Amino acid sequence: MELDVIQYEIDRETEQKLGQTLKKFVDKSGANFVLLSDKAGRTVSFYGSNLDEVTVEFIASIISGLFGAATEMAKFISGSEEMDKIQYETKTQSVIVKAMSDRFLIGVICPKGVALGSVRLFIRDLVEELNRHFKEVKLTPSKLVKLTPDMIEEKLNAILG
């Protein structure tokens, strides 16, 4: 039996729109960094802080874990499973993690001096704009790899030894 492994990617146009929207958010809000990821901690898009992609993937995982852990804490305290956002501070930075629908998270890091009230307002606008982009998203198969389970094993053996 031959199986198809298909990767669906967000179309280029939507990808660009997401990037531009995140950039606009950083420019307007005074934040250093903004990250859009899914709740499992997979990066969708990010902007700011000159961080490399590997570091951003780690940040996405930590944000996902923090949000999940905070949700569990909320359940213990109030019985509620709803968690909209978490916010914490370091000596120099403020961090906000905001849920977007039940699938995505937005992570924002900004300098301590930035007014968080206005950042939260900008995040609200950001969520609306991102939601508009996601409504227009076209999933396109970017690559089709035809593999049998034996072929997958053979190729993995070649790579992993």
Add this chain to the structure above:
Amino acid sequence: MKLKIVYFGASLAGKSTTVKKLYELLKVKGIAKGEFVSMETDEKRTLFVEMFLSSITIDGQTFEMKILTTPGQFRLHPLRKAIVQGVDGLVFVVDSHREREKINFLVMRETAAVLKEQGFDLYKLPVVVQYNKRDLPEALPVDELEPVCNPWGTRFVESVATEGIGVLESFSSIVKKVLSNYAEKGSV
């Protein structure tokens, strides 16, 4: 394609050792990316998560993989729930020591309950069972562990993680299972 692979199992079963060894082995092969990230207690026990990134290209298709461990200590149950969100494949690291047989089973049952709460069925997810600490004199025979620790009847790997034995095999097996699982669904 981005994949999330989680190593779970009882406290002190060898999850962290397995994942650290795996990182070292993949780093040598040039397919581990960046650093090994670890959040642990002062006693060197996993507090939250340990993770690293790897990337494999097959026929021009790149598969980005995030490999994570769950904390094994019972008290860290809420954090385990946070880690397994959206998992694509699991490696169940079993402590082969005969005194740990029951705890292995309890962890598996707990993980099934956590995944069920998140809308997943542990028994339908891609899973590989890794029987660790096979070098211990007190290790139970695999025949005795199988009925308790492998309800999937899935492929198992015998390992001595401290020496890196079986570590690549279990990783290779879970990647193959995850890819085959996606391929059968026809889409990602």
